[in-house]
Amino acid sequence: MATDAKRPKREDGSSDCSVDESLNSFLLWCDEVSLNLSSKVYLSKEGTVAAYGMLAKEDIEEGHVLFSIPRCALLHPGTSKTKKVLEEEKNRLESPSGWVPLLLALMYEYTSAGSHWRPYLSLWPDFRKLDHPMFWSREERETLLKGTGVPEAVDTDLSNIQLEYKDTVLPFMLSHPELWDPERHTLELYQSLVAFVMAYSFQEPSEDEDEDPNPPMMVPMADMLNHVSNHNANLEYTPECLKMVAVRPIKKAEEIFNTYGQTANWQLLHMYGFTEPFPTNSNDTADVQMTAVYKAAQQATPNEAEQRLLVDKWKMLRDMDVVGEKGVFVFGKNGSLTDTELYMTLKVISMSKEEFRDFQENEGWEDDEDEDEDSRAAQALSFDGIPALAPDWKRLLHAAAGFTLTAYAEDLETDLRVMEEPKALAKLGHRERRALDVRLGQKSILRKLQQLTH
Numbered sequence: 001m002a003t004d005a006k007r008p009k010r011e012d013g014s015s016d017c018s019v020d021e022s023l024n025s026f027l028l029w030c031d032e033v034s035l036n037l038s039s040k041v042y043l044s045k046e047g048t049v050a051a052y053g054m055l056a057k058e059d060i061e062e063g064h065v066l067f068s069i070p071r072c073a074l075l076h077p078g079t080s081k082t083k084k085v086l087e088e089e090k091n092r093l094e095s096p097s098g099w100v101p102l103l104l105a106l107m108y109e110y111t112s113a114g115s116h117w118r119p120y121l122s123l124w125p126d127f128r129k130l131d132h133p134m135f136w137s138r139e140e141r142e143t144l145l146k147g148t149g150v151p152e153a154v155d156t157d158l159s160n161i162q163l164e165y166k167d168t169v170l171p172f173m174l175s176h177p178e179l180w181d182p183e184r185h186t187l188e189l190y191q192s193l194v195a196f197v198m199a200y201s202f203q204e205p206s207e208d209e210d211e212d213p214n215p216p217m218m219v220p221m222a223d224m225l226n227h228v229s230n231h232n233a234n235l236e237y238t239p240e241c242l243k244m245v246a247v248r249p250i251k252k253a254e255e256i257f258n259t260y261g262q263t264a265n266w267q268l269l270h271m272y273g274f275t276e277p278f279p280t281n282s283n284d285t286a287d288v289q290m291t292a293v294y295k296a297a298q299q300a301t302p303n304e305a306e307q308r309l310l311v312d313k314w315k316m317l318r319d320m321d322v323v324g325e326k327g328v329f330v331f332g333k334n335g336s337l338t339d340t341e342l343y344m345t346l347k348v349i350s351m352s353k354e355e356f357r358d359f360q361e362n363e364g365w366e367d368d369e370d371e372d373e374d375s376r377a378a379q380a381l382s383f384d385g386i387p388a389l390a391p392d393w394k395r396l397l398h399a400a401a402g403f404t405l406t407a408y409a410e411d412l413e414t415d416l417r418v419m420e421e422p423k424a425l426a427k428l429g430h431r432e433r434r435a436l437d438v439r440l441g442q443k444s445i446l447r448k449l450q451q452l453t454h
């Protein structure tokens, strides 16, 4: 039985069963599967940042277990009705994403009236609320998100989804007509479920860093929590169950926030369809294409002999896997997050002909030199360290940041004017506002890099 404490509460504190029957039947299901919810929290659509969320009914101390989920309540290929065929024929379901088995299990469970997971999945009767950029028009993406990296990431997703559905999922469904029917389990449903998995699934951390990452799974109740970078709860994995634990004291009426990881706004938008309002996301980042640093070096190289030397240097950096054609140097709010690669790149590019020849003969740096270099790199390429870099390094960074800024449709000042003008901000649609948060977060980091390297 769901207790009153678990029923959705209205702002006045009373509960109203008619408000959300699907939430009540989910809470009953939680009781049945021994998913234990603390009496200090409740689920609601009121007082949360986005649709469902969890709120504190009273003050909560750090370390309090907000809820625990037995492993049998998790939804993944191993717990789904489709387990047997998914396991027996798993070789047919391999794909770069590794998500196909979960997606097939979800397609079945989502559309099966008798599914054990019905009270859980019925919380989302359709997926129209998902607003990932993959559901925006191409024109919206290209106009609002030009330069952010999101349009390219979405194009890759969309073509992978189509290929995976046509080449792997469809043939598999056709050979199991007792479980799937392509008329019902369409590409459109598949794409919605991809977005659902992107935004709602969890990946248990692997015990061994060298192992392949674990495939995603659905974790009822944990996926009712919204995210902020300054979160107050965290999911812990034990052999028997998963526990959401308060990581700091939480005041009565505060929302309980999980963390979806240290995630920049462009990634939050791409994977979850939302952003943290600019400038609150402490995990925001901006990418500088590695090729932008190369282009900056080319422009700074006066003659043909030097140009040829630069080509050799870049080739060596590529052979050492320090740079790649599509690679990026990532900057956070406090400086470079890919400091080792960037430091090596700047160092090699700035070598004289003789230094580079020695470097080639040594086949790179000695191992102990590498370790010293790592700690030097982190300090030197932090925003505190960058002003003290050698002038030629600063010039390269300055030019690369400049090239990156020109890839956006509008400059930083234009975006800032909108952000700072309440009337202009109020006129923005939901998507325009999200895109503005992404652009401003990235551009302000790039601008800071430019200023520090001036």
Ligand code: SAM
Pocket (backbone or CB within 6 Å): 049, 050, 051, 052, 053, 199, 200, 222, 223, 224, 225, 226, 227, 228, 271, 272, 273, 274, 275, 276
């Ligand atoms: N609010 C969700 C619901 O009602 O189904 C539960 C959380 S679900 C794991 C993730 C989704 O919640 C995201 O895709 C996004 O739509 C929303 N969300 C999470 N954190 C958010 C935030 N800080 N601001 C806006 N939306 C958020």
